[in-house]
Amino acid sequence: MRQLMLIHPFGQAFALVFGIFNALTGITRRWFSLPIHINCGALYYFCTLVGAGIGSLIAEWMRTKGVQLDMQVHRIAALLMVTLIAAGATTGLIMLRKPAVRMRLLRYHRWINLISLLLFIVQGLGGGLTALHLWRG
Numbered sequence: 221m222r223q224l225m226l227i228h229p230f231g232q233a234f235a236l237v238f239g240i241f242n243a244l245t246g247i248t249r250r251w252f253s254l255p256i257h258i259n260c261g262a263l264y265y266f267c268t269l270v271g272a273g274i275g276s277l278i279a280e281w282m283r284t285k286g287v288q289l290d291m292q293v294h295r296i297a298a299l300l301m302v303t304l305i306a307a308g309a310t311t312g313l314i315m316l317r318k319p320a321v322r323m324r325l326l327r328y329h330r331w332i333n334l335i336s337l338l339l340f341i342v343q344g345l346g347g348g349l350t351a352l353h354l355w356r357g
Contacts, residue, residue: 225282225351228275232344235267239337246330258316261333265309268340272298275347294346297339304336 238260245252275298279289311329315322 225278228271228278229344229348229351231267231274232271232340232347235264235271236337236340236344238264238267239333239340243334243337246333258312261309261312265305268305269302272302289350291347291350294343294350297343297346301336301339301343304332304339308333308336 242257242260242264244250246257276295279291279295282289308329311325311332315325315329
């Protein structure tokens with residue numbers, strides 16, 4: 221049962237790599253390529269959303285097996301993060317389809333995604349500490 225818990229954090233770590241890469245290339249404009257940025261962003265959004273769903277399923281499954289989880293803060297932050305990711309994806313798609321509004325949305329797109337990435341890291345630390353506590357015992 222404990223091994224099943226590893227699916228969520230490893231999948232989310234995979235998504236985090238794409239998020240950090242996109243943030244670094246998007247902000248610094250070093251090695252920036254729009255097609256790569258779009259594809260890595262799509263992978264970040266997709267993997268994060270699927271990971272959030274899998275995390276919810278695993279937490280519920282563990283609860284049915286009698287494992288008490290105190291994940292209220294993790295759950296609330298995850299809902300906020302999913303909302304921000306949806307907003308980041310939406311602004312990205314609008315900028316891609318309507319170049320006339322690109323400059324107006326770019327700042328929002330950047331900050332929405334940076335805040336979601338910071339929440340992602342906080343989520344990883346909080347969830348990791350909870351998983352470590354459960355793993356030990």
